[in-house]
Amino acid sequence: MERYHIIGNKSLEGEHQLKGAKNAVLPILAATILTGSTSVIENCPDLSDDRTMVAILKEMGCKVTWENGSIIVDSSTLDDYVIPQKHMKEIRSSVFLMGPTLARCGKVSLSYPGGCAIGERPIDIHLYALRLLGVEIKEKDGLLDCSVDRLIGTDIHLPFPSVGATENAMMAAIMAEGETTIYNPAKEPEIVDLQNYLNSCGAEVYGAGSDEIVIKGKRELRDTIYKVIPDRIEGGTFLAAAAATGGSIQLRNAIPAHMSFVINKLREAGCQIIVEKDMVYLKAPDKLKAVKPIETSPYPGFPTDMQSQFMALMTCADGYTLITENIFENRFKHVKELIKMGADIQIEGNTAIVKGVEKLKGAHVKAMDLRGGASLVIAGLAAEGTTIVENICHIDRGYDKFELALSKLGANIKRI
Numbered sequence: 001m002e003r004y005h006i007i008g009n010k011s012l013e014g015e016h017q018l019k020g021a022k023n024a025v026l027p028i029l030a031a032t033i034l035t036g037s038t039s040v041i042e043n044c045p046d047l048s049d050d051r052t053m054v055a056i057l058k059e060m061g062c063k064v065t066w067e068n069g070s071i072i073v074d075s076s077t078l079d080d081y082v083i084p085q086k087h088m089k090e091i092r093s094s095v096f097l098m099g100p101t102l103a104r105c106g107k108v109s110l111s112y113p114g115g116c117a118i119g120e121r122p123i124d125i126h127l128y129a130l131r132l133l134g135v136e137i138k139e140k141d142g143l144l145d146c147s148v149d150r151l152i153g154t155d156i157h158l159p160f161p162s163v164g165a166t167e168n169a170m171m172a173a174i175m176a177e178g179e180t181t182i183y184n185p186a187k188e189p190e191i192v193d194l195q196n197y198l199n200s201c202g203a204e205v206y207g208a209g210s211d212e213i214v215i216k217g218k219r220e221l222r223d224t225i226y227k228v229i230p231d232r233i234e235g236g237t238f239l240a241a242a243a244a245t246g247g248s249i250q251l252r253n254a255i256p257a258h259m260s261f262v263i264n265k266l267r268e269a270g271c272q273i274i275v276e277k278d279m280v281y282l283k284a285p286d287k288l289k290a291v292k293p294i295e296t297s298p299y300p301g302f303p304t305d306m307q308s309q310f311m312a313l314m315t316c317a318d319g320y321t322l323i324t325e326n327i328f329e330n331r332f333k334h335v336k337e338l339i340k341m342g343a344d345i346q347i348e349g350n351t352a353i354v355k356g357v358e359k360l361k362g363a364h365v366k367a368m369d370l371r372g373g374a375s376l377v378i379a380g381l382a383a384e385g386t387t388i389v390e391n392i393c394h395i396d397r398g399y400d401k402f403e404l405a406l407s408k409l410g411a412n413i414k415r416i
């Protein structure tokens with residue numbers, strides 16, 4: 001098992017170029033199945049989640065190559081509708097294959113998906129949306145057998161703006177007869193990116209990012225070359241790391257508007273931030289200030305994927321910060337580990353009360369999930385002494401060569 005060895009208390013300084021967004025690449029890779037032709041997806045980070053999705057596509061018969069940051073998928077050779085069970089357990093995003101496989105093959109077999117252990121993560125909303133489009137779903141012993149003769153466009157009112165369910169419904173509706181409208185969809189930038197990818201293949205999808213998404217079904221799809229958006233969560237993580245270490249950073253290849261909530265909170269914490277078209281510059285204050293209560297919520301609210309990294313930052317701020325997790329019911333596993341490093345955090349229900357301490361101290365800690373793992377790295381970089389972060393396979397799911405990028409900024413971090 002690999003681990004990080006971090007010697008902390010060193011300011012991060014310099015420039016970091018953002019890679020493509022994990023949460024955009026994964027659904028887009030799944031959507032390549034719809035086209036029956038070749039998609040060149042540019043700006044793909046090298047993440048273990050991406051590698052797993054590529055492995056699944058290959059096992060289903062697609063030809064996939066990976067060249068200089070681009071993943072090239074030829075889905076004309078797709079010859080299977082069974083999503084391999086071992087991969088379903090490895091990544092949550094395997095569930096995105098439901099919609100496109102149904103649309104292409106009329107059936108799909110799969111087991112329940114795995115992914116980060118941050119909550120129960122049911123897929124009932126995905127299934128609800130697919131059923132409305134005409135899909136019959138049989139469930140036995142944790143396996144789902146789904147089939148449909150003809151997908152029929154319809155109105156879908158999502159009970160909650162689930163990111164994955166919105167994407168699955170969009171992808172299935174692409175091949176449906178007639179028009180589908182998704183009401184109360186998720187509005188994350190990655191949903192807009194999926195729409196833009198689909199439209200670049202000849203689909204007609206409108207309204208992603210707003211309160212309604214309209215999909216005109218049954219369009220012939222074609223080859224495309226598509227560049228995914230930069231990763232706003234990677235961006236927020238690097239800003240938090242620079243801020244926690246009292247450093248300064250220039251994020252390049254950023255879309256600052258996608259990070260507004262996090263940028264505003266960093267400003268509130270006393271960071272000086274300059275935003276340009278595709279650049280964010282941050283300079284940390286001598287001492288961070290606690291911020292007004294944070295509540296995670298669907299986009300454009302404060303992202304749940306930045307909750308743990310921001311908490312690591314607030315452990316050394318002046319004052320108390322209340323952080324409420326509203327999206328996932330089990331996303332405070334990093335708290336116990338941060339406490340081992342000297343943080344003062346109490347949990348009441350789904351709220352963490354973080355009282356800033358003078359300094360964290362290095363400790364032996366364990367990543368329990370992807371973003372929680374990143375928060376421990378941030379804490380280790382800011383702490384006095386040595387921090388060992390175990391279980392970094394979780395971090396590899398979402399950050400491309402994390403330790404190399406941090407080392408370039410002056411961090412003393414090694415993979416062992």
Ligand code: UD1
Pocket residue numbers: 022023024026092093119120121122123124125126127160161162163164165186190304305327328329
């Ligand atoms: C996506 C992101 C993940 C992010 C999350 C919320 C990807 C690959 N992952 O995950 O990084 O943390 O959005 O921004 O894009 N829910 C149900 N039933 C369902 C679906 C969801 O109850 O059928 C619940 C979930 O348990 C959770 C909440 O809705 O409590 C949000 O989940 P959802 O938006 O679907 O997140 P994911 O698509 O899994």
